[in-house]
Amino acid sequence: MSNWVIEKRPRLSQLTTLLSGPRLESFTMTNSPTRNEFSMHRWSELFIPTLREAPADAEVASHKFLVRAGYIRQLAAGIYSYLFLGNRSFNKIIGIVREEMDKIGQEFYLPALHPRELWEASGRWSVMGDALFRLKDRKGADLCLGMTEEEVMTDIARKELRSYKQLPQIWYQIQSKFRDEPRPKAGLLRVRQFMMKDSYSFDIDAAGLDVSYQKHYDAYRRIFDRCGLKYMIVEALSGAMGGSESHEFVVCTPAGEDLIVSCEKCNYAANMEKATSRLAAVEDLAPERDGKPLEVHTPGQKTIEDVARFLGVSPKNKIKTLALIVNEVDTKTGKPKARDLVVLLRGDHQLNEAKLSTALAGKESRPMQEDEIKQVFHSPAGFLGPLGLSNVAKTKNGVFGEGVILLVDKALEGRANLISGANKADYHLKNVTPGRDFEPTEYADLRSVNGGEECPNCGAPLRIDTAVEIGHIFKLGYKYSESMGARVLDRNGKEVTPIMGSYGIGIERILTAAVEQNNDENGFWLSPTVAPFEIVVTPTNVKDEKLMSTALKIARQLEKAGIDVLLDDRDERPGVKFKDADLVGIPFRVTVGKKVTEGTVEIVQRSTREIHDASIDAVAEYCQKLLRPAR
RNA sequence: CGGGGAGUGGCUCAGCCUGGUAGAGCACCUGGUUCGGGACCAGGGGGUCGGAGGUUCAAAUCCUCUCUCCCCGACCA
Numbered sequence: 001m002s003n004w005v006i007e008k009r010p011r012l013s014q015l016t017t018l019l020s021g022p023r024l025e026s027f028t029m030t031n032s033p034t035r036n037e038f039s040m041h042r043w044s045e046l047f048i049p050t051l052r053e054a055p056a057d058a059e060v061a062s063h064k065f066l067v068r069a070g071y072i073r074q075l076a077a078g079i080y081s082y083l084f085l086g087n088r089s090f091n092k093i094i095g096i097v098r099e100e101m102d103k104i105g106q107e108f109y110l111p112a113l114h115p116r117e118l119w120e121a122s123g124r125w126s127v128m129g130d131a132l133f134r135l136k137d138r139k140g141a142d143l144c145l146g147m148t149e150e151e152v153m154t155d156i157a158r159k160e161l162r163s164y165k166q167l168p169q170i171w172y173q174i175q176s177k178f179r180d181e182p183r184p185k186a187g188l189l190r191v192r193q194f195m196m197k198d199s200y201s202f203d204i205d206a207a208g209l210d211v212s213y214q215k216h217y218d219a220y221r222r223i224f225d226r227c228g229l230k231y232m233i234v235e236a237l238s239g240a241m242g243g244s245e246s247h248e249f250v251v252c253t254p255a256g257e258d259l260i261v262s263c264e265k266c267n268y269a270a271n272m273e274k275a276t277s278r279l280a281a282v283e284d285l286a287p288e289r290d291g292k293p294l295e296v297h298t299p300g301q302k303t304i305e306d307v308a309r310f311l312g313v314s315p316k317n318k319i320k321t322l323a324l325i326v327n328e329v330d331t332k333t334g335k336p337k338a339r340d341l342v343v344l345l346r347g348d349h350q351l352n353e354a355k356l357s358t359a360l361a362g363k364e365s366r367p368m369q370e371d372e373i374k375q376v377f378h379s380p381a382g383f384l385g386p387l388g389l390s391n392v393a394k395t396k397n398g399v400f401g402e403g404v405i406l407l408v409d410k411a412l413e414g415r416a417n418l419i420s421g422a423n424k425a426d427y428h429l430k431n432v433t434p435g436r437d438f439e440p441t442e443y444a445d446l447r448s449v450n451g452g453e454e455c456p457n458c459g460a461p462l463r464i465d466t467a468v469e470i471g472h473i474f475k476l477g478y479k480y481s482e483s484m485g486a487r488v489l490d491r492n493g494k495e496v497t498p499i500m501g502s503y504g505i506g507i508e509r510i511l512t513a514a515v516e517q518n519n520d521e522n523g524f525w526l527s528p529t530v531a532p533f534e535i536v537v538t539p540t541n542v543k544d545e546k547l548m549s550t551a552l553k554i555a556r557q558l559e560k561a562g563i564d565v566l567l568d569d570r571d572e573r574p575g576v577k578f579k580d581a582d583l584v585g586i587p588f589r590v591t592v593g594k595k596v597t598e599g600t601v602e603i604v605q606r607s608t609r610e611i612h613d614a615s616i617d618a619v620a621e622y623c624q625k626l627l628r629p630a631r
Numbered sequence: 632c633g634g635g636g637a638g639u640g641g642c643u644c645a646g647c648c649u650g651g652u653a654g655a656g657c658a659c660c661u662g663g664u665u666c667g668g669g670a671c672c673a674g675g676g677g678g679u680c681g682g683a684g685g686u687u688c689a690a691a692u693c694c695u696c697u698c699u700c701c702c703c704g705a706c707c708a
Contacts, residue, residue: 148708183705
């Protein structure tokens with residue numbers, strides 16, 4: 001019997017003895033250079049259920065390949081099990097995150113199950129709506145599953161932090177998070193349970209927060225670099241409540257759901273919720289007659305395009321009028337109340353709901369119903385405009401006064417002789433000039449950027465890409481520390497509220513993005529730093545003792561060199577083994593085949609398909625050289 | 632929540648329209664021949680046809696209800 005059979009891993013019965021015995025610590029399963037013979041990873045003994053075909057319900061590449069490669073299996077909509085390979089890759093990603101985070105902060109492990117009271121203290125019990133998983137315990141008390149851990153972290157801070165001397169603090173954890181997504185999709189891209197690294201910083205002042213923020217910015221770059229991702233850092237919306245700065249780390253891929261605006265020339269990049277652009281000048285129409293608003297008959301012309309065509313003008317000279325209702329809370333009674341909101345945009349522009357929400361200090365809005373429109377405009381939809389609105393609200397110190405809120409996009413500021421609806425069926429108005437014919441409550445940036453518009457920094461054309469968000473950092477400000485009552489004494493013995501930052505990384509999104517970024521028709525490849533194994537050693541025929549002993553020898557050499565190696569010792573035809581090796585994401589393959597008689601084996605790079613011949617004794621050295629750039 | 636689609640062996644699917652008691656390919660098990668890109672031959676195991684109710688002598692197939700999954704939209708610090 002050849003020696004490789006003798007050295008097989010112990011059977012389960014032996015294993016039990018080993019695990020209960022004193023050698024427990026030597027039987028670890030991680031990538032350890034001191035691994036013993038027992039821990040050699042042999043494909044024939046592992047559970048790596050590869051599939052020839054993708055499941056019918058998989059659409060995006062990462063979903064298809066992660067299932068086919070035996071990384072994951074679906075348990076329910078948006079809930080996945082990670083099998084052996086998936087978990088290994090996962091743990092490597094987490095390892096990198098942990099190493100880099102440990103350089104700037106301290107790891108905690110917090111509960112996933114939170115009491116209602118905590119989320120009521122921050123106000124998010126009601127704000128989060130259906131996205132929050134809620135449950136009751138046996139006593140009927142309300143609990144929820146954490147989506148993020150601002151509340152828990154801030155709770156610790158408010159109970160423990162007393163003095164400026166204890167600041168700054170950066171606390172992080174790596175934990176399952178739960179979100180009851182209305183529509184989970186695309187495999188691991190949008191799920192209901194996911195692993196997240198989340199960290200929180202507590203500083204005495206804004207300058208301190210800047211430092212904590214920058215530390216995260218730098219750590220995130222190191223993390224994503226080490227994971228081998230090609231990513232972008234873009235400006236993001238910091239939220240309506242007190243936030244001042246925010247960046248998203250994104251990977252561009254058609255499977256993504258975020259829209260990213262970036263400049264082709266300079267380094268300007270922002271997500272759609274935040275992006276702005278410089279607009280090319282538009283020529284205003286010449287005034288007609290006396291230049292005052294003038295009714296024109298426009299029978300049945302309801303859409304912007306209809307009217308523009310009918311009157312022979314560009315949509316850029318038209319005002320788009322949107323009728324909305326804002327949900328407010330009455331400051332006196334504390335009861336919810338609805339308020340009319342009219343938004344004006346240039347005819348060819350689209351409303352950006354995130355920007356609108358910012359302009360409304362975070363309040364939610366919805367389109368008006370037909371009867372509400374009638375009541376406010378005394379006109380059917382399709383012919384709405386700002387003129388004739390009664391009781392338009394004024395702004396005092398940034399606060400809206402009583403009346404209808406009229407928000408006008410900045411692209412309309414300074415324009416003249418525009419066309420708007422006349423608030424009368426089948427009529428529009430010419431010569432409408434903002435500031436003269438009507439006074440807005442406020443001008444604001446409310447529109448979405450279109451591809452091809454000019455970069456706000458340098459004027460070069462902007463492009464729009466879809467992307468996956470893999471990390472997000474932002475300055476929270478005082479939102480949680482204030483509402484939950486975290487206070488410390490400063491240098492002067494005065495009580496102050498610490499300023500916070502919050503920072504997240506989606507662990508499965510790193511894996512997903514990597515697969516999206518690196519795949520072909522046969523499978524995908526990962527950076528050696530996050531691949532479940534760095535090298536797979538593939539003897540083409542396991543019944544050939546010469547091949548098999550050589551393969552085993554090489555695998556041992558590689559392990560001794562500290563390389564994470566998988567030995568494909570299955571009694572399968574070479575084609576099957578090659579196909580599987582191509583599929584499962586391992587970046588290098590050592591093929592032990594017919595060239596062994598000449599004393600060489602092949603080293604195949606999965607990404608490029610480059611083949612290098614190496615002499616059997618020099619394989620380890622060669623592989624180390626290949627792996628070095630990634631490590 | 633609105634619209635669309637799909638649930639039949641582990642995977643991909645056929646059968647349903649026109650009811651007669653379930654099939655293919657792959658995977659799996661045994662034996663044999665093979666062995667550098669998902670082999671071949673022979674034999675074999677495996678299915679409450681998503682669930683419940685109804686119609687019928689008889690239901691994967693027709694009817695009603697329901698559950699689940701996928702896609703588009705709404706939604707999404």
